Amino acid sequence: MAKRKRLSPAQNSYLSGAPESKSALAGPLPTPSPSPAPIAQVAGAASTEAALQEVTQVLQQARARGLMVEEIALDQIDETHLVRDRITQDEDDMEALVSSIRSRGQQTPIEVVPLTDRLDGKSWGLISGWRRLSALRRLYTETFEPEFASVKALVIHPESAQAAYVAMVEENEIRVNLSHYERARIAVRALREGVFETQKKALQGLFANAPRAKRSKIGSFVTLVEALDSVLYFPTAISEKLGLALVRQIGEDPSFVSRLKTRLQQSARSLPADELALLNASLDGEQASLTDSVGTTPPARSQPDVLAPRLQPVAGAETASGERVFMQVSASLRLGFMPDAQRIELSGAAVDARLLEDLKLWLKQR
Structure with missing residues (x-):
């Protein structure tokens, strides 16, 4: 039998210096991606910064032009920033608005302007959207839900106080048909606060888009506002026909104002119809006195205009008993x-x- 050759043991050092490798089935090792050159990194950072600056500029321009809707806390808004043109609100309409916002949320933003250096801490002044703001405040008072604690608003920057008043009037003219008395009253108040130099300029500035005939009627109602604003309870119920008749009577007999004011102050008026009946009766009485003195019969008057909606004073609106x-x-x-x-x-x-x-x-x- 042949003699077997003795084998020496394997030496670990044979493989210690060999590089590690994966099986051929695993494929070749991935090639590491080269690191970007410094110039490429600088260019990328500059491009990102330029894009951010462009977005910031666009947002700033949109906000300055009143195109950006923001959410503002209710307690940060001063609804008395401007004298409101609306004197009364219809409670049925307000309840409908409250129900709509409760179920669908606020659909249309209000308009505000930034305020500075206010002692009361208010940061925004209301321009338009008083009803929406009031509805949200009512909802938050009732529910304390966070969704009703703020209001969606467009921040605008009117060039002047005149422009701010025009913005308010035009927004209300579009959404709600104001009475001639309310239109005349805001013209009177804007003049008192020095927004316009003369009453004529106030009417032309606030109602520039109104037909001349309509602006003339509003101007006639200015006489009524100046004469009776402190004693009327339901002035928005006065129709165009009745208002113009009262203005004509005031023009023919200035002492009629004092007699009418006394009669109003001495009369109980719980409904608009009560006040309208009194105004019509006063006109009839003046016509009857004229008949007795002249001996002629004046033309027959139509029946009093009766309008009895459920009305409430506007919170923050200036009234004779709580003027601000x-x-x-x-x-x-x-x-x-x-x-x-x-x-x-x-x-x-x-x-x-x-x-x-x-x-x-x-x-x-x-």
Whole structure:
């Protein structure tokens, strides 16, 4: 038998220096991707920054032009920033709006302007959308749901106080048909607050898009507002025909105003129909007196206009019993006056220690 050859054991060192490799079935090793060159990294970063700047600029321009809808807390909005043109609200209409917002949410944004240096902490002044704002406040008071704690708003930047008033009037003219009395009243109040120089300019500025004949009728109602605003309870119920008849009577006999005011103050009026009947009766009485003195019979008057919707005063709207006047005295000084509360407020950048000392000196000499 042949002698077997003795085998030496395997040495581990034979394979220790060999590079690791995968089976041929696993395929070749992946080739590492080359790192980008520094110039490419710089170009990519610059491109990203330019895109972000462009987006930021577009958003800023959209907000400045009033094209961006924002959510603003209800307690940050001052609904008395402008004198409201709407005097009363129909409760049925308001309930319908509340129900709509409760089920579908706020569909149309309101319009606001930024406020600065306000003592009450308000950051936004209401331009248009009073009914939507009121409906949301009512819903939040009833439910305390977070979805009703804020309002969708467009932030606008009117060029002047005149432009702000025009924006409010035009928005309400589109959505709700205001009465001639309400239109005339906002013209009177805008003049009082120094927004317009004359009543004619106020009418032309606020109702520039109205036909001349309509603007003339609103101007006639200005006489009615100036004469009776402090004693009327339901002025929006006065029809165009009745209002113009009252204005004609005032023009023919200025003393008619004092007699009518006395009669209104001494009469109980719980409904619009009560006040309308009194106004018509006063006109009839004047015509009867004219007949007795002249001996002629005036033309027959039509039956009193009766309109008895469920009305409520507008919260924050200036009324004779709770009038509030706000005036932008200068670019840096705002004056607020609340007769019923016996209160005057000054706010703005011009309110400083020097102004305080000047006021003290003036009050002592007054």
